[in-house]
Amino acid sequence: xxxxxxxxxxxxxxxxxxxxxxxxxxxxxxxxxxxxxxxxxxxxxxxxxxxxxxxxxxxxxxxxxxxxxxxxxxxxxxxxxxxxxxxxxxxxxxxxxxxxxxxxxxxxxxxxxxxxxxxxxxxxxxxxxxxxxxxxxxxxxxxxxxxxxxxxxxxxxxxxxxxxxxxxxxxxxxxxxxxxxxxxxxxxxxxxxxxxxxxx
Ligand SMILES: Nc1ncnc2c1ncn2[C@@H]1O[C@H](COP(=O)(O)OP(=O)(O)OP(=O)(O)O)[C@@H](O)[C@H]1O
Numbered sequence: 001x002x003x004x005x006x007x008x009x010x011x012x013x014x015x016x017x018x019x020x021x022x023x024x025x026x027x028x029x030x031x032x033x034x035x036x037x038x039x040x041x042x043x044x045x046x047x048x049x050x051x052x053x054x055x056x057x058x059x060x061x062x063x064x065x066x067x068x069x070x071x072x073x074x075x076x077x078x079x080x081x082x083x084x085x086x087x088x089x090x091x092x093x094x095x096x097x098x099x100x101x102x103x104x105x106x107x108x109x110x111x112x113x114x115x116x117x118x119x120x121x122x123x124x125x126x127x128x129x130x131x132x133x134x135x136x137x138x139x140x141x142x143x144x145x146x147x148x149x150x151x152x153x154x155x156x157x158x159x160x161x162x163x164x165x166x167x168x169x170x171x172x173x174x175x176x177x178x179x180x181x182x183x184x185x186x187x188x189x190x191x192x193x194x195x196x197x198x199x200x
Pocket of ligand 1: 011014016034035036037038039040041042043
Protein backbone atom coordinates (compact mmCIF):
# COMPACT_ATOMS: atom_id res chain seq x y z
CA UNK A 1 0.00 0.00 0.00
CA UNK A 2 1.30 3.45 -0.91
CA UNK A 3 0.27 5.88 1.80
CA UNK A 4 0.25 9.64 2.06
CA UNK A 5 -0.34 10.99 5.55
CA UNK A 6 -1.15 14.57 6.59
CA UNK A 7 0.62 16.05 3.61
CA UNK A 8 1.07 19.81 3.25
CA UNK A 9 2.49 21.29 0.06
CA UNK A 10 2.63 24.90 -1.06
CA UNK A 11 4.36 26.75 -3.87
CA UNK A 12 5.06 30.19 -2.42
CA UNK A 13 1.74 31.54 -1.16
CA UNK A 14 -0.26 28.94 -3.04
CA UNK A 15 -1.30 25.95 -0.93
CA UNK A 16 -1.93 22.86 -3.04
CA UNK A 17 -2.38 20.21 -0.31
CA UNK A 18 -3.41 20.77 3.29
CA UNK A 19 -3.51 17.83 5.70
CA UNK A 20 -4.05 15.52 2.74
CA UNK A 21 -4.17 11.78 3.41
CA UNK A 22 -4.74 9.02 0.94
CA UNK A 23 -3.70 5.49 0.10
CA UNK A 24 -3.28 3.59 -3.15
CA UNK A 25 -3.79 -0.16 -3.28
CA UNK A 26 -0.90 -2.22 -4.66
CA UNK A 27 -1.45 -4.30 -7.77
CA UNK A 28 -4.40 -2.12 -8.82
CA UNK A 29 -5.01 0.85 -11.07
CA UNK A 30 -6.13 4.12 -9.53
CA UNK A 31 -7.28 6.97 -11.76
CA UNK A 32 -6.67 10.43 -10.30
CA UNK A 33 -9.15 13.00 -11.53
CA UNK A 34 -9.68 16.68 -10.85
CA UNK A 35 -9.87 20.09 -12.46
CA UNK A 36 -6.85 21.71 -14.09
CA UNK A 37 -4.43 23.12 -11.53
CA UNK A 38 -5.80 21.17 -8.52
CA UNK A 39 -2.48 19.38 -8.01
CA UNK A 40 -2.62 16.06 -9.88
CA UNK A 41 0.86 16.32 -11.40
CA UNK A 42 2.19 17.65 -8.09
CA UNK A 43 0.79 14.56 -6.36
CA UNK A 44 2.64 12.27 -8.79
CA UNK A 45 5.81 14.32 -8.36
CA UNK A 46 5.54 13.99 -4.56
CA UNK A 47 5.16 10.21 -4.85
CA UNK A 48 8.06 10.00 -7.30
CA UNK A 49 10.25 12.08 -4.99
CA UNK A 50 10.59 14.82 -7.63
CA UNK A 51 8.94 17.23 -5.16
CA UNK A 52 9.30 17.18 -1.38
CA UNK A 53 6.34 17.67 1.00
CA UNK A 54 6.46 20.68 3.36
CA UNK A 55 5.22 18.28 6.06
CA UNK A 56 3.56 14.90 6.26
CA UNK A 57 4.79 11.60 4.90
CA UNK A 58 4.80 9.36 1.87
CA UNK A 59 5.38 5.66 2.50
CA UNK A 60 5.36 2.45 0.49
CA UNK A 61 7.62 3.70 -2.29
CA UNK A 62 10.99 2.52 -0.95
CA UNK A 63 12.71 -0.01 -3.16
CA UNK A 64 9.94 0.12 -5.74
CA UNK A 65 10.90 0.43 -9.41
CA UNK A 66 9.03 3.27 -11.03
CA UNK A 67 8.12 4.00 -14.60
CA UNK A 68 6.40 7.08 -15.93
CA UNK A 69 4.43 8.37 -18.87
CA UNK A 70 5.09 12.11 -18.60
CA UNK A 71 2.61 14.72 -19.79
CA UNK A 72 5.16 15.61 -22.48
CA UNK A 73 6.56 12.77 -24.61
CA UNK A 74 10.24 13.29 -23.64
CA UNK A 75 11.42 10.93 -26.41
CA UNK A 76 14.87 10.96 -28.00
CA UNK A 77 13.65 12.65 -31.17
CA UNK A 78 16.56 11.69 -33.43
CA UNK A 79 16.25 7.99 -32.66
CA UNK A 80 13.68 5.50 -33.98
CA UNK A 81 10.88 4.04 -31.85
CA UNK A 82 12.73 0.75 -31.26
CA UNK A 83 15.87 2.30 -29.69
CA UNK A 84 13.64 4.65 -27.69
CA UNK A 85 11.99 1.61 -26.09
CA UNK A 86 15.25 -0.31 -25.63
CA UNK A 87 16.98 2.68 -24.07
CA UNK A 88 14.97 2.23 -20.84
CA UNK A 89 15.36 -1.53 -20.82
CA UNK A 90 18.10 -3.18 -22.92
CA UNK A 91 16.68 -6.60 -21.90
CA UNK A 92 13.82 -5.91 -24.32
CA UNK A 93 14.95 -7.39 -27.64
CA UNK A 94 14.60 -5.56 -30.94
CA UNK A 95 11.97 -8.13 -31.94
CA UNK A 96 9.96 -7.62 -28.73
CA UNK A 97 10.10 -3.84 -29.15
CA UNK A 98 8.89 -4.16 -32.72
CA UNK A 99 6.03 -6.41 -31.59
CA UNK A 100 4.96 -3.85 -29.01
CA UNK A 101 5.03 -1.08 -31.60
CA UNK A 102 3.13 -3.19 -34.13
CA UNK A 103 0.45 -3.95 -31.53
CA UNK A 104 -0.29 -0.23 -31.35
CA UNK A 105 -0.43 0.31 -35.12
CA UNK A 106 3.12 1.58 -35.65
CA UNK A 107 4.29 -1.12 -38.11
CA UNK A 108 4.94 1.36 -40.89
CA UNK A 109 7.04 3.68 -38.74
CA UNK A 110 9.48 1.31 -37.07
CA UNK A 111 12.57 2.81 -38.69
CA UNK A 112 11.78 6.52 -38.75
CA UNK A 113 13.26 8.97 -36.26
CA UNK A 114 10.45 9.76 -33.83
CA UNK A 115 10.62 13.47 -34.73
CA UNK A 116 9.06 12.51 -38.10
CA UNK A 117 6.06 10.77 -36.47
CA UNK A 118 2.69 12.41 -35.82
CA UNK A 119 1.76 13.61 -32.33
CA UNK A 120 -0.50 10.60 -31.72
CA UNK A 121 2.21 8.20 -32.91
CA UNK A 122 4.80 9.80 -30.64
CA UNK A 123 2.31 9.52 -27.78
CA UNK A 124 2.00 5.78 -28.39
CA UNK A 125 5.80 5.42 -28.44
CA UNK A 126 6.07 7.20 -25.09
CA UNK A 127 3.38 4.96 -23.55
CA UNK A 128 5.17 1.88 -24.87
CA UNK A 129 8.50 3.13 -23.56
CA UNK A 130 7.01 3.36 -20.04
CA UNK A 131 5.58 -0.15 -20.41
CA UNK A 132 8.92 -1.49 -21.70
CA UNK A 133 10.73 -0.39 -18.52
CA UNK A 134 10.97 -2.72 -15.52
CA UNK A 135 8.62 -1.31 -12.91
CA UNK A 136 6.55 -2.09 -9.85
CA UNK A 137 4.60 1.17 -10.04
CA UNK A 138 3.63 2.92 -13.23
CA UNK A 139 2.78 6.63 -13.12
CA UNK A 140 0.94 8.02 -16.12
CA UNK A 141 0.09 11.71 -16.47
CA UNK A 142 -2.72 12.07 -19.02
CA UNK A 143 -1.22 9.27 -21.12
CA UNK A 144 -4.00 9.06 -23.70
CA UNK A 145 -4.30 12.80 -24.38
CA UNK A 146 -4.28 13.63 -28.09
CA UNK A 147 -5.27 10.16 -29.31
CA UNK A 148 -8.36 9.84 -31.50
CA UNK A 149 -11.24 7.81 -30.02
CA UNK A 150 -10.57 4.61 -31.97
CA UNK A 151 -6.83 4.62 -31.25
CA UNK A 152 -7.50 5.55 -27.63
CA UNK A 153 -9.71 2.54 -27.03
CA UNK A 154 -7.14 0.24 -28.68
CA UNK A 155 -4.33 1.74 -26.57
CA UNK A 156 -6.39 1.53 -23.35
CA UNK A 157 -7.09 -2.20 -23.95
CA UNK A 158 -3.38 -2.85 -24.53
CA UNK A 159 -2.43 -0.76 -21.49
CA UNK A 160 -4.89 -2.67 -19.27
CA UNK A 161 -3.56 -6.01 -20.47
CA UNK A 162 0.09 -5.03 -19.94
CA UNK A 163 -0.43 -3.48 -16.51
CA UNK A 164 -2.67 -6.17 -15.02
CA UNK A 165 -1.53 -6.94 -11.48
CA UNK A 166 0.75 -3.87 -11.35
CA UNK A 167 0.25 -0.71 -9.34
CA UNK A 168 -0.78 2.07 -11.72
CA UNK A 169 -1.52 5.69 -10.85
CA UNK A 170 -3.06 7.42 -13.84
CA UNK A 171 -4.01 11.08 -14.07
CA UNK A 172 -6.88 12.05 -16.34
CA UNK A 173 -9.35 14.91 -16.81
CA UNK A 174 -11.81 12.69 -18.51
CA UNK A 175 -14.40 10.68 -16.57
CA UNK A 176 -15.22 8.46 -19.54
CA UNK A 177 -11.53 7.67 -19.91
CA UNK A 178 -11.29 6.82 -16.20
CA UNK A 179 -14.26 4.50 -16.59
CA UNK A 180 -12.71 2.85 -19.64
CA UNK A 181 -9.42 2.32 -17.76
CA UNK A 182 -11.30 0.94 -14.72
CA UNK A 183 -9.91 0.39 -11.24
CA UNK A 184 -10.27 2.86 -8.38
CA UNK A 185 -10.99 6.55 -8.66
CA UNK A 186 -9.46 9.34 -6.60
CA UNK A 187 -11.14 12.69 -7.13
CA UNK A 188 -9.17 15.77 -6.16
CA UNK A 189 -10.56 19.24 -5.97
CA UNK A 190 -11.30 22.22 -3.77
CA UNK A 191 -9.25 20.98 -0.86
CA UNK A 192 -11.14 17.76 -0.49
CA UNK A 193 -10.64 14.33 -1.87
CA UNK A 194 -13.09 11.56 -2.52
CA UNK A 195 -11.75 8.07 -2.88
CA UNK A 196 -14.15 5.62 -4.33
CA UNK A 197 -14.36 2.53 -6.46
CA UNK A 198 -16.31 3.22 -9.64
CA UNK A 199 -18.02 0.79 -11.95
CA UNK A 200 -15.27 -1.25 -13.57
N1 LIG B 1 7.29 23.98 -9.43
C1 LIG B 1 6.23 24.77 -9.24
N2 LIG B 1 6.39 26.03 -8.83
C2 LIG B 1 5.33 26.84 -8.59
N3 LIG B 1 4.05 26.47 -8.76
C3 LIG B 1 3.83 25.22 -9.18
C4 LIG B 1 4.90 24.31 -9.44
N4 LIG B 1 4.36 23.12 -9.83
C5 LIG B 1 3.04 23.30 -9.83
N5 LIG B 1 2.71 24.55 -9.42
C6 LIG B 1 1.35 25.08 -9.25
O1 LIG B 1 0.63 24.15 -8.48
C7 LIG B 1 -0.71 24.05 -8.96
C8 LIG B 1 -1.00 22.60 -9.29
O2 LIG B 1 -0.25 22.25 -10.46
P1 LIG B 1 -0.34 20.79 -11.08
O3 LIG B 1 0.50 20.80 -12.33
O4 LIG B 1 -0.04 19.79 -10.04
O5 LIG B 1 -1.89 20.73 -11.47
P2 LIG B 1 -2.69 19.67 -12.31
O6 LIG B 1 -3.90 19.30 -11.52
O7 LIG B 1 -1.79 18.55 -12.71
O8 LIG B 1 -3.07 20.53 -13.58
P3 LIG B 1 -3.34 20.11 -15.11
O9 LIG B 1 -4.54 19.24 -15.08
O10 LIG B 1 -3.61 21.43 -15.77
O11 LIG B 1 -2.10 19.43 -15.62
C9 LIG B 1 -0.81 25.00 -10.15
O12 LIG B 1 -1.37 26.20 -9.68
C10 LIG B 1 0.62 25.20 -10.57
O13 LIG B 1 0.81 26.48 -11.13
